[in-house]
Amino acid sequence: MAADLDDKARTELEAAAFRRLVSHLRHRTDVQNIDLMGYGGFCRNCLGDWYREAAEARNIEMTKDEAREAVYGMPQAEWKERYQASASDEQVQRMNESVAKNA
Numbered sequence: 001m002a003a004d005l006d007d008k009a010r011t012e013l014e015a016a017a018f019r020r021l022v023s024h025l026r027h028r029t030d031v032q033n034i035d036l037m038g039y040g041g042f043c044r045n046c047l048g049d050w051y052r053e054a055a056e057a058r059n060i061e062m063t064k065d066e067a068r069e070a071v072y073g074m075p076q077a078e079w080k081e082r083y084q085a086s087a088s089d090e091q092v093q094r095m096n097e098s099v100a101k102n103a
Contacts, residue, residue: 022047026073029083038094041102044079047071 005013025031025044033043048068055062065076072079087095 022071022073025071029079032085032087032091034087034091034095038091038098041098044068044071045076048076 025047033045036043045068048071049064051070052062052064052067055067068076
């Protein structure tokens with residue numbers, strides 16, 4: 001079934017899944033970026049950076065701040081002020097171990 005998808009359908013499904021993920025992360029402001037990094041090796045910033053890289057690959061100019069705002073639903077600085085908590089030493093250690101697996 002999934003193997004029968006043409007490129008257009010696959011792209012549409014991937015875009016829908018991305019939009020759903022972004023919507024979910026906007027709703028779940030209790031989930032800290034450091035925890036996403038610690039367990040998954042990526043966070044909202046990564047999604048924004050990947051979004052910008054995809055735009056640039058298509059010759060669409062986009063700043064880092066614009067791309068991250070597309071993910072956060074507001075300027076990143078505003079999100080941090082509203083929702084970001086201080087990271088514990090354990091969270092930082094887990095993040096560093098997780099990020100090392102990305103290479």
